[in-house]
Amino acid sequence: MTRDEIYKKVQAVLVDALGVDEEEVTPNAVIRDDLGAESIDFLDIMFRLEKAFGIKIPKGEMMPEGLANDPNIVQNGVFTPAGLAELKKRMPFSDFTVLEKDPKLDNMSKLFTVDMITKYVESKLNAPAA
Amino acid sequence: MRWIWIDKFTEFTPRTSATAIKNVSLAEEHLHDLYPAFPIVPHSLIVEGMAQTAGILVGEARNFEEKVILAKIGKATFHRLVRPGETIIFNAKIEQLNEQGASISGTVNVGTDLVAEIELMFSHIDQNMAGIEFPEHNFVFTEQFTELLKTYRLSSSITL
Numbered sequence: 001m002t003r004d005e006i007y008k009k010v011q012a013v014l015v016d017a018l019g020v021d022e023e024e025v026t027p028n029a030v031i032r033d034d035l036g037a038e039s040i041d042f043l044d045i046m047f048r049l050e051k052a053f054g055i056k057i058p059k060g061e062m063m064p065e066g067l068a069n070d071p072n073i074v075q076n077g078v079f080t081p082a083g084l085a086e087l088k089k090r091m092p093f094s095d096f097t098v099l100e101k102d103p104k105l106d107n108m109s110k111l112f113t114v115d116m117i118t119k120y121v122e123s124k125l126n127a128p129a130a
Numbered sequence: 131m132r133w134i135w136i137d138k139f140t141e142f143t144p145r146t147s148a149t150a151i152k153n154v155s156l157a158e159e160h161l162h163d164l165y166p167a168f169p170i171v172p173h174s175l176i177v178e179g180m181a182q183t184a185g186i187l188v189g190e191a192r193n194f195e196e197k198v199i200l201a202k203i204g205k206a207t208f209h210r211l212v213r214p215g216e217t218i219i220f221n222a223k224i225e226q227l228n229e230q231g232a233s234i235s236g237t238v239n240v241g242t243d244l245v246a247e248i249e250l251m252f253s254h255i256d257q258n259m260a261g262i263e264f265p266e267h268n269f270v271f272t273e274q275f276t277e278l279l280k281t282y283r284l285s286s287s288i289t290l
Contacts, residue, residue: 040202040251044202
């Protein structure tokens with residue numbers, strides 16, 4: 001499956017899960033800020049991606065969890081340099097431009113874009129079978 | 131009043147599917163609230179009946195250790211009204227189940243008539259991504275709900 005084919009399917013998943021128009025789901029659209037997703041929608045999106053692509057998404061793999069409670073990662077609502085490095089390792093498909101300029105925890109949501117999900121799914125589909 | 135919108139299970143296959151029925155009686159007060167002189171079961175309560183059928187199915191899959199909350203109604207399409215004297219049949223099927231929750235597809239029938247197609251998503255709220263903490267005791271699966279399953283298991287093991 002080409003990246004464009006994956007993108008089209010991801011787009012359809014997001015239209016169904018979030019009730020948005022297809023035109024709104026652009027590669028750079030931020031899932032929360034631009035498409036209006038709430039926290040519960042992320043589980044819905046993961047279920048729908050698993051079904052659409054026949055993949056398994058382990059807890060915390062696409063969207064890292066529990067980072068805010070680790071003082072090595074986040075201090076006073078801001079990512080530490082080590083935390084930012086850890087996040088980059090865990091989310092290799094995200095664009096960190098905004099977070100590097102302003103490493104506030106609140107800005108973490110900007111890492112979840114349509115393009116990031118597309119690349120994540122692509123990596124799952126291309127991963128060698130276990 | 132007890133907030134139970136199913137009368138009994140007629141089929142229960144753990145981690146897979148469940149069917150429950152509800153007999154609709156003209157004596158139920160809520161039937162008269164929506165349209166005076168035209169009693170019907172409100173669609174919202176048909177969704178609630180499916181949520182209870184499916185919710186117990188999802189809860190049983192983890193031995194009722196998770197707090198299972200209806201998180202999202204993905205789809206609810208209605209094809210027919212339900213009137214007093216009819217028996218609603220709720221068929222729920224688990225599509226996906228993991229440590230964070232479950233997705234369900236369901237159909238609602240009266241006899242062979244299709245009443246509704248419903249898709250629901252449930253969350254195991256203690257596993258929520260936001261890390262919000264909830265009371266330790268399981269406030270979802272009260273005795274009212276677990277009794278339904280006990281009754282089904284008891285009746286299905288008795289041969290008269």
